[in-house]
Amino acid sequence: MAHKRTARSRIAGAGLITARRHPAGYLEGRAVRGSGRHGEVLASFLQSDVQGDIDSARALLAEIGAAERGEAPQPAAIGNAYSVAVSPEGVTVYNAVIENSRPEHYGFDELRQALGTWIAAIERARRNPA
Numbered sequence: 041m042a043h044k045r046t047a048r049s050r051i052a053g054a055g056l057i058t059a060r061r062h063p064a065g066y067l068e069g070r071a072v073r074g075s076g077r078h079g080e081v082l083a084s085f086l087q088s089d090v091q092g093d094i095d096s097a098r099a100l101l102a103e104i105g106a107a108e109r110g111e112a113p114q115p116a117a118i119g120n121a122y123s124v125a126v127s128p129e130g131v132t133v134y135n136a137v138i139e140n141s142r143p144e145h146y147g148f149d150e151l152r153q154a155l156g157t158w159i160a161a162i163e164r165a166r167r168n169p170a
Contacts, residue, residue: 055153057083059161067092067161081144082151085133086158089119094162097155100124104131104148 055072056079062068069087071079090096103126107113116125123134131151135141146154 055157056150057086057154057157059083059086059158061161061165067158067165069158078144078146081133081135082146082154084135085119085122085124086154088121089124090158092162092165094159097159097162100126101152101155104152108148 056075057072058070060068060070067087069083069085071083086097090100103114107126107128110128113126113128116123118124118136121135121137123136125132125134129145130148131146132143133146134143
């Protein structure tokens with residue numbers, strides 16, 4: 041009998057976001073269908089705060105690695121619209137612009153996968169600047 045996958049397991053296997061270059065030239069993040077607010081917040085954070093800065097994306101990956109090794113976390117960072125805090129329990133992303141916004145928590149693997157998707161999009165955009 042074949043294993044029946046739930047919608048949640050399909051989403052986890054596919055990641056939370058997609059990334060592409062928008063016709064206007066910037067990187068656009070989109071939530072994977074069915075990921076809801078969890079994917080939307082992450083896509084919006086990457087688009088508005090990480091943008092096309094591969095060094096920022098890699099620095100966040102390094103912070104994840106440090107937290108997993110039990111190293112002391114860096115203070116929360118605030119970007120264009122979001123505040124990000126890395127702790128031993130995961131990563132919390134909070135919209136610092138929208139009043140009464142709820143923080144969204146991500147596991148290390150979720151954020152690592154999204155950053156991998158984002159970095160790949162940045163690299164594609166660099167190879168094909170047109």
